[in-house]
Amino acid sequence: MAELKMAPFDAANIPGPKMGRVTAPVVLGKMIKRAKRPLLICGSEISEDGMIDKAIEIGKKGIPIVATGNAINRFMEKGYTDNVKYFSLHELTNCMRDPEWKGLDGNGNYDTAIYLGTLYYYASGLMSALKNFAPHVTVLSIDRYYHPNAVMTFGDIWRKPEEYQSMLDEVIAQI
Amino acid sequence: MAELKMAPFDAANIPGPKMGRVTAPVVLGKMIKRAKRPLLICGSEISEDGMIDKAIEIGKKGIPIVATGNAINRFMEKGYTDNVKYFSLHELTNCMRDPEWKGLDGNGNYDTAIYLGTLYYYASGLMSALKNFAPHVTVLSIDRYYHPNAVMTFGDIWRKPEEYQSMLDEVIAQI
């Protein structure tokens, strides 16, 4: 019945007039490619539905990764530690809202935050912080869920893991 | 940016997960035609954008009309009084939420409420009352505005009065 084009994963998570656009993987991939300072944020669900492998593929393309919650353990289990760092997502978001923040590498804040494998409600709240207070950061979600607080996001696809994985592949192909 | 298919006339009027479907005039017309006990609710903006004439056309097709606010004066000015009654919309909505209400004609409650020419925020609030507490009433809007609390509604068309009028004609053609 809803005239939302897409309902959020938490049914009640309707933040307001500005809600993320459901975006094709190719377009999201191009957005990431085009970003000057992208950051891939991998959360505590990263080991589900094959996301960790996709994250590593993205990392291998040179996009730095932040592993939040306990995700760093999953990367270490996979033996991938090249450009992955542990950081608390809450703290990271706090830093990102400051345009002057120096970034994890000291080279400045990020212009694009890409979310993958996060805890839904936790990530959604923190995306909201960026949406409302950090106009200098573009929030993209390639998670399994529709994220209304992202600017562009996948639709809800958590019930179709295979389809989701091929969407991620499409994203990666663009980077 | 919003992934709402349609933004409400009051930009901030995003009620929640259940929001009205933007519906083609033909479909709305058919819904009205199919209704067992329809009621056309004309509000205090009925004399704008030629709505009053369309309302009278609908009335002439046998759909009873309630004129709220000061709309009754507009009907009298037009000399149309056949099946139009004054009633307060607030009071009407209070009655309609009771399935046992006898209706304006004593023949029972209405199954379909159609809104036209209403004061936007006022009507929207009262549609919300029906949406949340009167499952026995289907709320349709053929007003100039997108009404998220209706089940089916026109999109926002207030800036294009001609287009809007021909949409109303399409509705009327179905009744």
Next chain:
Amino acid sequence: MEKIKAGIFDIEGLENVKIEIKEMMGEKMPEKEWAPMGPTPMPKMADLREWDRLLLKRYPPFYAPQCDVCALCTMGKCDLTGNKKGACGIRMDAMQGRIVLLACLVGCSAHAGHGRHMMHDIKHIKGDLDKIPIDFGPEINVEAPLTRLITGIKPKTVADFEPVLSYIEENIVQLADALHTGQEGSALDFESKAYQMGMLDSLGKEVADMIQMAAFKFPVGPDRPLLDMGMGTIDTEKAVILVIGHNAPPATNICDYVSDNGLEDEIDIAGICCTAIDSSRYSVKVKIAAALGRQLRVVRAGLADCIVVDEQCIRADIIEQAQKVGTPVICANDKKMHNLEIRDGDDPDEIVKDLVSGDVPGVVLLDPLNVGEVAVKLAQQMKPIRGKKSWILSDEDFKKYAESCTQCGNCTVACPNGIRIGDGHELAAEGDLSLMASHFDICIGCGKCEQVCPQNIPIVDTVIKAAYMKGLIQNEKGKIRQARGPIFDTEIRNVGAPLVLGTIPGIIAPVGCGNYPNGTHDVYLIAKEFAERGYIVCLTGCMAMDTALWKDEDGKTLYETHPDTFDRGGVINIGSCVSNAHIHDATIKVANIFAQRNIRGNYEEIADYVINRVGACGVSWGAMSQKAASIATGFQRLGVPVVVGPHGVKYRRAFMGRKDKKEDWYVYDARNGEKVYVGPVPEHSIIAAETIEECLPLMAKLCFRAADTPAGRSIKLTHYMDLNKKYLGAYPDDWTMFVRGETDLPMAKKGEFLQMLESDYGWKIDWKAKKILEGPTVKYDPSFDPTNLARLIRHKKE
């Protein structure tokens, strides 16, 4: 030994000690027995619940949710659409009751908090509170009806209100507790709690007004002088201090400083909202610049050289807005400090220097005694600096802005009233300012439009410019009565009979805020229409002020053409928002003085009296604030119906009766306990009207009461019929429900009405005797004694 009563005392030989008799063990305070104590002194939230349930049965809550989800705890968000339950088990209906209680909490706390704050200020400024008598002259014996009614206390000095405030505070906190996740599950019990909060609100208002009246010696009673009102009355030749808010003490200090230093010719003090009204009770030199709806425009028109804000109903961005026109701000209240420095200890000249230099946009001064000097010196020094610039847009800038408008509509969808600013700009670009200027009064000056304009048009300024060009701002000058506060006991005695007989058809109370759907003219129309019909019109707050913005053909405002006596046709500026307690008080005094009911700790019986007998109806046409929610809810519990404007649906809850449900309209006859059908009177407890045409007849209808005499009913009916015809083009459908017999029919139209009863409604008429033989569903019996309270039945019929 001497009888001890409650109060505060000194102890001999202990100079620095005061004692307060606080509590008597085992019995109620043996205060001099001015009246026997009623059943419910200082009621807690469950104590008046049976009364609430009677009301809620007749006027069950109607909810119009503004939002379908809840996010009040971390188990949410919860989708409650369709009356679903949240994770805590609460349903949508109870959630709406919870939000209503929350609004009432904030409103009630604003009044009580303001009262308490003033109590501290008064002690600081005036010294011992028990030395300040509560004595409003020989015409007022029942000095604090709500206090007597609710708490059982008869205050002698300001200090006696301390336990009243403590009672309010304790019970506000109890009710706030009930808002916690996992408490009340019933909408009806939430509403009973909201009623309690509304009642506490009314009491808090009474305390606040009584103590400021007593401490600052506000004049009381009718025949008050006429004062200047309107933006156009501000004298920009002088240095202008603009006071905004609700807490008068800092403003009184400004008045004192000006008069102590003989600066009347140099300084103009103008006020907005309740601080304006209350400080004009202190000094008639204070001009009432505007009510809420003009606030941003007064600021942005650049009229003030110094702004002093205290609390409530002030723009949250006041600093930013004042900065746009170079006006420094003094924040004189801890509730609103805007991250500015508290400068109470500092040298006034240093403070002024920092502000004049623009180093800081404002300061906080929490001691009201520090405000006068700083404000005056600041305004004096700012005037020459600010005066160099005109703050109204130049013709060129205005044209440039109007032309840059793309009619995108962003402003319109942001605007609470959906104003088509784009159309205004389009015409203005062609040189026609009339549409743009006409927006001036409809606009509530919220500023939402301009922040979403993609062309960065300062819309507030373009509207000001258009209005200015049409002379609307300069000519916004009217006369308002100085506020008079409480109604005299003698007045009550005089109107008691006419009110019951209907020669005065009712008390109309336009109160509250300026969020009108269609400008201030509606407000004027309400007051005018009812005053001319002989109702008593008692106004407070924004509606009292805005009524003075319109004039008749002779250029006179209603305050000039009508007396401010509490009598037929009176148009009374009762006072600020807290003063509307006096309207409650008037209805209570009718019961007390006219009908000789004991009011002490006797809330239920008096509310029962009011709802059955006192034809009063409130209207809050632009109800905006949480205070309006608590005020209205307080009226509801006392049995006074209220109409709100269409924005009022956003409060989410209404209490409407169902005239089609006969079973809802029975009351007891107190003589014998018989259940008697009285018809739907008053039909609603609170309802929103969509337009002024709907509002006026509705208000007349809501003045019907079960105990109306035929004379009274016939006059009320006359106005009801007449207002319907006048504003809605026809007699109402339901008028026969109010006809109990031919004597209820208006004399002048008896024939016409009898004819209608026969032909349209099938009643049987004896045309010779001009009597109704058959038809009415309501019976009238002259000695009928209506009550909703079983315990008031005198001789129970077997």
Next chain:
Amino acid sequence: MEKIKAGIFDIEGLENVKIEIKEMMGEKMPEKEWAPMGPTPMPKMADLREWDRLLLKRYPPFYAPQCDVCALCTMGKCDLTGNKKGACGIRMDAMQGRIVLLACLVGCSAHAGHGRHMMHDIKHIKGDLDKIPIDFGPEINVEAPLTRLITGIKPKTVADFEPVLSYIEENIVQLADALHTGQEGSALDFESKAYQMGMLDSLGKEVADMIQMAAFKFPVGPDRPLLDMGMGTIDTEKAVILVIGHNAPPATNICDYVSDNGLEDEIDIAGICCTAIDSSRYSVKVKIAAALGRQLRVVRAGLADCIVVDEQCIRADIIEQAQKVGTPVICANDKKMHNLEIRDGDDPDEIVKDLVSGDVPGVVLLDPLNVGEVAVKLAQQMKPIRGKKSWILSDEDFKKYAESCTQCGNCTVACPNGIRIGDGHELAAEGDLSLMASHFDICIGCGKCEQVCPQNIPIVDTVIKAAYMKGLIQNEKGKIRQARGPIFDTEIRNVGAPLVLGTIPGIIAPVGCGNYPNGTHDVYLIAKEFAERGYIVCLTGCMAMDTALWKDEDGKTLYETHPDTFDRGGVINIGSCVSNAHIHDATIKVANIFAQRNIRGNYEEIADYVINRVGACGVSWGAMSQKAASIATGFQRLGVPVVVGPHGVKYRRAFMGRKDKKEDWYVYDARNGEKVYVGPVPEHSIIAAETIEECLPLMAKLCFRAADTPAGRSIKLTHYMDLNKKYLGAYPDDWTMFVRGETDLPMAKKGEFLQMLESDYGWKIDWKAKKILEGPTVKYDPSFDPTNLARLIRHKKE
């Protein structure tokens, strides 16, 4: 003449009169000078603002809006997205502060309101409040640290807490006033007000617990007996009374009735939430059935023959849920009456009859003394009736439901934890109950899933069934210590030095609600991990209860393996939610007893002491309620950092520090006023952790303090490094920020760490002396005396 002190007195010859010395003119109360009065007794909202601004500078508020619009007045709704302003001028950031203040208001009111309610109950049950001494035995001289600290009052009897409650209530109302539309415009000032509310909350909790401890003679101190805990301990052979909520008096009446009538063998009393904890302090016969997360499951498993609810954290649909399993409900508090009849005046047997017959689903009994008899008789009579039916789903029904599930996902998107119930049903339909049963602990029992299931599967029941089949419910039996309340002065004296020296690395306080992201095991893990490392673990509320649900290999809970002394490795059930005031108290007592600071009316100095010296860290892993918001905010103002679980972001505000901004981490050296960089200690004031692996090292980090001795720092660093390695696979990035010299390095790993410092961070090491030559940004000086307060500087350097 005799010196008069504050308090309540009788007057000779006036038996029914009591007087209270309330106010002394011209000077502070000449109460027996137990300590000189500090600068801020009974602070109002502006009085501690400078302290707040210090905190807010280091830990500026971070906002994560849950909703981008506001609908708090009729000018709205307003779209605030992107930090836009509403019609009142408020920006999104200030609006978030406003919502935080609102949450704290509700939380604080719940505690203070509960305290006040109990005060009335205690007076009713026990008589004169001034006859009930505040005396917790010889080990406790500083009986009410928060009361002393905040109000300057040293309570002797329960009556002395009345002015404390009045102070709280007055100031809650002042703060509620500030929520009104058009007040505060600054997020920072809203947060300062929220701090004030949080401080009042801590005080209200202390009052509530002190008065119940005094009135009901709760035992105090360590070595408390072990009590039964868990759903499995309920003895359904007996008639079961389930008490839920926070207000113990009605439950104590049940205990009394049972013991007075020797019904211990017939009646089992089980409790949920704080009423459980508090009534088990009154009678060890009360079993603690569960914390919040199990509430709905205990009810729906049909374990209770009678449910008694009081206030807070109880399902709003308790009547409806209890009806499903035929359990009648007694509502024993006016905050939660569910539209039921108040039956206090009625014959208990009549009430029981009406309930047993099912004529009414429940009743209200507001007098706690009426509850015991009705509850017991009701349970006795209901048992045989209800006992005929099993309330757990039959195998067939369970199978039918599991098979009917279409895996549509509706339940999952409604579930706060996104639990894949569909997958559970799918497996269960195939006979594998393990997944379904595993949901039992993750699920918080909110019931949102089942109301959106298009197949109408009673999901709560299917989860219960699966858990039951796996024995999870029957075997949910553990041991919890009886709550011990306050910490002894002697204990403080003993741990003062070890806390500062670091042999006790910190105080860990798991407090609050059960909205865990991943079940109760996390909670157990926190307590276990820190207790085993020698931290003192003080638990309250749901976390205290849920910790007892898990056992070690020997089948022992942490309460069995650890002592409940306030000492290294202690695992202490402090008590219910109001009892967590004792955790504040412990930190204050460290300042007072160990460091000899005067605490009277001296909030700032003590908070400054705590934030610089007392290595305490709270954790509210399942923070759910508005009380958790106010509790945490109270800890914040006192300088105790808190970690919340991921749901905690829904509170919208966090206070995080920025370790990369060196300028934020300077404090004064009180000896000479020098500004000294101390590093980011404690780095955050409140922060949400995403997972338990993130939480544990973070908490260790938040125990660092500016005044750590090298011994203390090295031990704290050991745990920080070790927990990172253990839970996040590596040493943390930022550890060098906490190393001030080689003496800060853990002995055992000194070599390894020095090596890292050299190779990874480029520090210069003198390998012979094993000394750091160059590197640390923080200097350590053994006589360094850190403070944030300029006024505490003793000799200002020129």
